[in-house]
Amino acid sequence: MALFAFCPLLFFPYVYDDTVIILTNHYLGSFSSFGELWKGHVDSSHVMDGAYRPLFLSFLSIIKATLGSSPAIYRFISLAIHSFSTWLIFRLAQETFGLKRPLALGISFLFLLHPIHLTTLDLVWKQSSLWLAFLALSSLYFLFKQRLWSCLFLMIVGLLVKENALIFPLLWLAMEPLLPKQNRKYRLFLVSVALLLGFVYYFWVWPLFPRPIDSGGTPSDRLKYFATQLSVFPYYLKALLYPAHLTIDRNIVFAESVSLSSVMTLLVLIFGGVLAWVIALRKHSPKIVALLLALIWLAPTSTLHPLALSYDETRLYLFFAFALISGALFLQNQNLSIPLRPSLKQALTRLFFIVLFLLSFVGSFRFSSEKTLWKEALRVDPKSARAHYQLGVLSEKDRALDEAEDHYRKALLFSPDFPGAILGLGLIQGKKGDLEGAEREFRKLLAHGPYWKTTAHYHLGLNAMYKNEKEISFRHLQEVRAFPPLIRLAERGEVLSDIHFKKFRAARGRLNKMLKRSITSEKDRKWAQEQLTKLAPKNTLR
Secondary structure (H helix, E strand, C coil): CHHHHHHHHHHCCCCCCHHHHHHCCCCCCCHHHHHHHHCCCCCCCCCCCCCCCHHHHHHHHHHHHHHCCCHHHHHHHHHHHHHHHHHHHHHHHHHHCCCCHHHHHHHHHHHHHCHHHHHHHHCHHHHHHHHHHHHHHHHHHHHHCCCHHHHHHHHHHHHHHCHHHHHHHHHHHHHHHHCCCCCHHHHHHHHHHHHHHHHHHHHHHHHHCCCCCCCCCCCCCHHHHHHHHCCCHHHHHHHHHCHHHCCCCCCCCCCCCCCHHHHHHHHHHHHHHHHHHHHHHHHCCHHHHHHHHHHHHCCCHHHHCCCCCCCCHHHHHHHHHHHHHHHHHHHHHHCCCCCCCHHHHHHHHHHHHHHHHHHHHHHHHHHCCHHHHHHHHHHHCCCCHHHHHHHHHHHHHCCCHHHHHHHHHHHHHHCCCCHHHHHHHHHHHHHCCCHHHHHHHHHHHHHCCHHHHHHHHHHHHHHHHHCCCHHHHHHHHHHHHCCHHHHHHHHHHHHHHHHHCCCHHHHHHHHHHHHHCCCCCHHHHHHHHHHHHHHCCCCCCC
16 A cells, blocks of 8 residues: 555655765665764765764665665655554554554554645655664554563664654653553663663763764754744644655744743643653553653754754654554543444545545656756745745756746845855856856855855955966865865865966876776765866876
């Protein structure tokens, strides 16, 4: 059923983060690069660093090396994991929460086919969320079966798949009201060990791994990020009830400060959760336990490394499952009966699932291309700065410079400090021959973080080169060399400068050095070879 409902995704190209993670990432598909993945690097350009997921990336690498990099392969695996998770939800709903078989089947199929999962199933980078959910559900099942040390093993595996596995001990603690009193001390000891493991991981292990070279406008204050998350919940609810509201990104403004209201809201949520757990423990209430599991899954664990993307539908994955179980338990306890003939009930149920199936099937087509995806994001949220920026990049690739400029300006209208849009606008000005206008835009980036500041120096160096200001160009390119993660940009700039000022022998020497280095990426290697080909007819003795 999942394969039929989401089958269009198998035939669509990579979009968004997947172009960096799969297509241009030379760490994947090479067994010699496993060391880099386990050191904490995500991609060879290092723009996605900051998430330690070595086991997940190693799995992607093995798939790429053995089966190729076709999107259909990875997305078929996503559908398989989604299906196994649905089976586990069905088993937990029946055996652990005591749902009757028809209700358990109903919520399982509703979870399986809901279009809220489109982003998670399409983006290979989001497959880590699917693996993590499967491991979490498996740990809850083993906990119910009293196979306690298997749960701890699954948490350790989970931490190597995605950092959100830190919440596993809280999930196990929330399940305690449904478990027998026998072995309770042993289970609480397991939770304590897991919490200690999470504490060590958070404060000692995780900070050792590389941070991203590009902050992308990400706030450094974790508390502000957490406060921002409290304003996102209405979007989640709307996305569940109104699938046409789905989008890959939303224009959410980060909290400028941690307000008293956000602190109070957080305290109420924590106090309410603890009180609900105590009530569930006394009354053995499965519906309260299911609701607690849903809320715990929504905890913004991205505060490990605050994300620029503060609204992410993939976080709803298991929240949706546990919320469905809680709602179904409420209906079961109320003994509600709809005054309709059994045949009519069956017909209406089938019609509902057919509509759900069609919504997912049709909704899949918003991933048919990068441009379609971001146009759909603009339809949902016309003020999405990122959508305008991405459409600007695509228009620039298609050489539609006026259209690209319009998108970049709109992105800056809704987010004035968006560094990518500032850079894009500067590049457009340069391509149109307005070198002064381009320089004004590039200079704005000097006020941003190290990555964008260095990128600005690179383009200011090229800008000065085109204006034949040799000394100024040289100084800017030397500034690029001062930031090691972007050393390849400095090398490119120096080669282009040598060619522009007719130092062909020096350019050839730099290019040969780039080609001889084993760490040079395929993209840079191809660029160097192209430049050498262009230099072939030149008089290299000059």
